[in-house]
Amino acid sequence: MSGPLEIAERVIARVGDRAEAEVTVTTGAEALTRFATSFIHQNVADAVRDIHLRLAVDGRVAETSGNQSDDASLDRLVQSTLDAAALQPVDPGWPGLAPPADGPGVDHWDDATATAEPDARAARVGAFVDAARELESAGFCSTEGVEMAFANSAGQRLTGRATMATLDGIARTGTSDGSGRVSSRRLADLDGGAAGRIAVERATASADASDLEPGRYEVILSPDCVFDLLSFLSLYGFNARAVEEGRSFAKVGEAQFDESLSVADDVLHPMSVGIGFDAEGTPKRRVELIRRGVTAGLVHDRRTAKALGAESTGNAVAGGGSFGAIPANLVLEPGTVSPDDLIGSVEHGVLVTDFWYTRILDPRTQVVTGLTRNGVWLVEKGRIVRPVTNLRFTQSFVEALGPGAVRGIGSDLTLAGGGTFGVGAYAAPSLHLASWNFTGNAQG
Amino acid sequence: MFEIAEAAVEAALAAGARHADARVMDRRHESMTARNGEIEGLTQEGSVGLGVRALIGSGWGFFSTADLTADAARAAGAQASAIARASASVPGADLELTPVEVRQDHWSNDVREDPLSVPLSEKAEMLIAASRTMREHGADTANAAYDIWDTTKWLVSSEGHRIDQHIVECGARMDATANGETETQRRSYPGIRGQYGTRGWELVRELDLPGNAARIAEQARALLTAPDCPSSDAIDLIIGSEQMALQIHESVGHAVELDRILGWEAAFAGTSWLDLAQLGTLRFGSDLMNITADATLPGALGSFGYDDEGTPAHPVDIVRDGIWVGVLSGRDSAALAGLAESGGAVRGDGYNRLPMVRMTNVGLLPGTSSLEEMIAATEDGILMDTNRSWSIDDKRLNFQFGCEIGWEIKNGKRGRMVKNPTYTGIGPRFWQSLDMLGGESELTYWGTPNCGKGQPGQIGHTGHPAVPCRFRGVRVGVRS
Numbered sequence: 001m002s003g004p005l006e007i008a009e010r011v012i013a014r015v016g017d018r019a020e021a022e023v024t025v026t027t028g029a030e031a032l033t034r035f036a037t038s039f040i041h042q043n044v045a046d047a048v049r050d051i052h053l054r055l056a057v058d059g060r061v062a063e064t065s066g067n068q069s070d071d072a073s074l075d076r077l078v079q080s081t082l083d084a085a086a087l088q089p090v091d092p093g094w095p096g097l098a099p100p101a102d103g104p105g106v107d108h109w110d111d112a113t114a115t116a117e118p119d120a121r122a123a124r125v126g127a128f129v130d131a132a133r134e135l136e137s138a139g140f141c142s143t144e145g146v147e148m149a150f151a152n153s154a155g156q157r158l159t160g161r162a163t164m165a166t167l168d169g170i171a172r173t174g175t176s177d178g179s180g181r182v183s184s185r186r187l188a189d190l191d192g193g194a195a196g197r198i199a200v201e202r203a204t205a206s207a208d209a210s211d212l213e214p215g216r217y218e219v220i221l222s223p224d225c226v227f228d229l230l231s232f233l234s235l236y237g238f239n240a241r242a243v244e245e246g247r248s249f250a251k252v253g254e255a256q257f258d259e260s261l262s263v264a265d266d267v268l269h270p271m272s273v274g275i276g277f278d279a280e281g282t283p284k285r286r287v288e289l290i291r292r293g294v295t296a297g298l299v300h301d302r303r304t305a306k307a308l309g310a311e312s313t314g315n316a317v318a319g320g321g322s323f324g325a326i327p328a329n330l331v332l333e334p335g336t337v338s339p340d341d342l343i344g345s346v347e348h349g350v351l352v353t354d355f356w357y358t359r360i361l362d363p364r365t366q367v368v369t370g371l372t373r374n375g376v377w378l379v380e381k382g383r384i385v386r387p388v389t390n391l392r393f394t395q396s397f398v399e400a401l402g403p404g405a406v407r408g409i410g411s412d413l414t415l416a417g418g419g420t421f422g423v424g425a426y427a428a429p430s431l432h433l434a435s436w437n438f439t440g441n442a443q444g
Numbered sequence: 445m446f447e448i449a450e451a452a453v454e455a456a457l458a459a460g461a462r463h464a465d466a467r468v469m470d471r472r473h474e475s476m477t478a479r480n481g482e483i484e485g486l487t488q489e490g491s492v493g494l495g496v497r498a499l500i501g502s503g504w505g506f507f508s509t510a511d512l513t514a515d516a517a518r519a520a521g522a523q524a525s526a527i528a529r530a531s532a533s534v535p536g537a538d539l540e541l542t543p544v545e546v547r548q549d550h551w552s553n554d555v556r557e558d559p560l561s562v563p564l565s566e567k568a569e570m571l572i573a574a575s576r577t578m579r580e581h582g583a584d585t586a587n588a589a590y591d592i593w594d595t596t597k598w599l600v601s602s603e604g605h606r607i608d609q610h611i612v613e614c615g616a617r618m619d620a621t622a623n624g625e626t627e628t629q630r631r632s633y634p635g636i637r638g639q640y641g642t643r644g645w646e647l648v649r650e651l652d653l654p655g656n657a658a659r660i661a662e663q664a665r666a667l668l669t670a671p672d673c674p675s676s677d678a679i680d681l682i683i684g685s686e687q688m689a690l691q692i693h694e695s696v697g698h699a700v701e702l703d704r705i706l707g708w709e710a711a712f713a714g715t716s717w718l719d720l721a722q723l724g725t726l727r728f729g730s731d732l733m734n735i736t737a738d739a740t741l742p743g744a745l746g747s748f749g750y751d752d753e754g755t756p757a758h759p760v761d762i763v764r765d766g767i768w769v770g771v772l773s774g775r776d777s778a779a780l781a782g783l784a785e786s787g788g789a790v791r792g793d794g795y796n797r798l799p800m801v802r803m804t805n806v807g808l809l810p811g812t813s814s815l816e817e818m819i820a821a822t823e824d825g826i827l828m829d830t831n832r833s834w835s836i837d838d839k840r841l842n843f844q845f846g847c848e849i850g851w852e853i854k855n856g857k858r859g860r861m862v863k864n865p866t867y868t869g870i871g872p873r874f875w876q877s878l879d880m881l882g883g884e885s886e887l888t889y890w891g892t893p894n895c896g897k898g899q900p901g902q903i904g905h906t907g908h909p910a911v912p913c914r915f916r917g918v919r920v921g922v923r924s
Contacts (some may be wrong), residue, residue: 030900031527032899032900033530033531034899035534036706036707036708036709036710036711037536037706037707037708037710038534038536039502039503039531039534039535039536040502040503040530040531040533040534040535040536041502041503041504041531041536041539041708042503042504042506042708042798042800043503043504043505043506043527043528043530043531044504044505044506044507044508044527044797044798044900045506045507045508045523045527046507046508046509046796046900047507047508047509047510047511049510061485061486062486062487062488063485063486063487063488064487064488064489064490065487065488065489065490065491066489066490066491067490067491067492067493067510068492068510077490080488081488084486084488084564085486087563087564087565087568088483088486088564088568089482089483089568089572091482091483091484092482093482093484117530118505118526118527118530118531119530119533121530122530122531122533122534123533125534126533126534129534136707136710138707138708138710138711139711140711140712140899142899142900168711169711170710170711172710177710179711245584245585245621245623246584246585246623246628247585247621247623247628319485319487321484321485322477322479322484322485322587322589356714356837356838357835357836357837357838358835359833359834359835360833361832361833361846361864361866361924362627362628362864363628364623364626364627364628365626365627365924367924369833369835369844369846369866369922370835371835371837371838371842373837373838390837390842392835392837392842392844392868394844394922394923394924395924396924399924437924439844439868439922439923440842440844440868440922442842443870444842444868444869444870444873444919
């Protein structure tokens, strides 16, 4: 079996001097063990192999991907891409190839996770199910280990590898669900029993909930909810493509957020996972997006960097040129307050475990609608008073994090990933926000 | 390719599976995008591989590989059984499969013009013309794109299925965005997700993107100065067929997926508000509401000859005269629910995904009204169309949907255009307020090419026959 760099070199050699070419090859293993009604019902594994080629012939650009690495298949891949490019009009936005540059030297890898057998995942699922005891449980345990190589005809060569493991489940009482989840680059860090116990606590504490009148409330948002906020801010805001097209709220240099907030895309952070370079072969680096409330930067791929006179930040996504650049390792700087103390500081508010089905209504204003899930409680004078049924919100995320809007930041920095759009894995703490607009409850 | 799949099945059985099936799938996808009058990207993706499914006890094991040698296929079959065996450490009751007639067959959809044979230069010219026209008529950002999928798959099962299918799908989309001082407004054509079907390039020609470009760009610009949709807790709402497709997809299609009803998707996609004990008696909507799931509709995006378990495509009644009567099911979920047969709704997204319950063509049977008759019959209401946002709870009950454009209706006439229209409701309450239903002439087989479900994630292609409808007493105009 050929390694990814060797496959990439064979592709580049086939292109020769006929085009500017860049190729990314990914190999590895992805596996996921899924459980529902307290037993494993779906259990899958895939031997991953993907070859993604982009080339430009005198500015005429085409992209092709395939998953066969024999000589004949690579010949076809290269020739079909050259043929397609020749029929294309010149792309005036073609930014050219990334120059040779060293990667950031990250190696988010764990051998045991990369080679994990189905028994190892099943054991963690079993611990979660056992912890839930008489409650029904559901969720998954996944492991993945991928190696990636990048090569282009400008001489850039990069290799990287990454592992990731996640255990994510719910316990169910019949009138409520509670969630427990943990992610790490190491499967060994996943304690199925601990996640199961958290899920049980949340499920039992939110059982027999009653409705809450919609309106504006203070909120405590869990790290998973904050992950959702960061995803929308990134996709529709800090994405330089959105700025270029006038769809973004982001104005670099302006104090658009509460001064307590600092956010960076940081592949070097100790909690980060993933590969140290992007789909164009640009090494990732730390990019500050919010510095003490001030919008500090944007994420770029080579196309937006060319258009706006900036440098690529290493955030290009394969095949995502029309969408723009996406951060993969956002970190919201944690505070020093424990989650319990955050709750203790709430006068009249709502504690939310998870968001669900969040969708943007207007990218410029960042108005998003969505629902709560897996545990919601009314908090009064610093104490949890009662569980409430799920609520719908319609809220501007920029406004919710605006100057003066953040009342506290938790110390519970947590890795969360695979959210609504499956983008990256972000590290975020709990947040206490001054106001959140709940626009409906279980009655509509 | 049948031999590769057979080797995998035999190996899975030898390793202890009591049932196994395998699919070899060869899929090509071509997509081109234009932005502001220039081609921005051409992507051609190809994937070919084998996925084998083995059943031991209560759970499936699934393994997939891109290596299509006999040795690799046998290894994949054995691995699928090993994975299924690992599931036994957290067991449930043995999973059974409903019976299905074993067939050896070939199926392909009708294609008048092979979309992959249309010259790339011609396709590019169409997208350039459409996006350039939108720019010339007021769009700050104008996008146009098409997609083509060409899929061949070979299914072999331990029961003797041997079925190959060739399915060609294509379609196109475009959108115009106008930027205001504090907001953006967008218009899409023919809908937010475009329009797709199991058809050839003739579908894209019929859409006529360039011919509709000026209109949607001008509407996007006009929306910036239009008044906001008024807020009301109870108003008559007329919904165009594109938004109705989304309404059906989210609040009916997902709710009647049997895997959700059984709790198999509880932790992620969610469950359903529907209780199997009420199948056949529960009132879902008004008497006008008739919904079918029919994978035999020619040209619709959710059509095929056989699902990925070898069940022949056939129509399934979901809601009849407002009463919930059917579900979307596969052989395992149907058996667990005590149904006599599978609904034939199991498909996998590529060779490397476990087949699961997916919508086929879930749609409304048409009525007798026209959109103009609905408007004429409405004293005070709102007309909305073209989906802009969609959000619904994990039981598929509580929804809030936004549209790109709306119009006030006063005294039976369409009035001024309004922006940011949204409406919200509770599924059965909303559907029971349906009182006017568009006729056959207004029926469109909408195609949704991006339905997400499952872990690992899968993208499904679904169809939704829809007509304009009127609903009474709906909450509209929710704001931040």
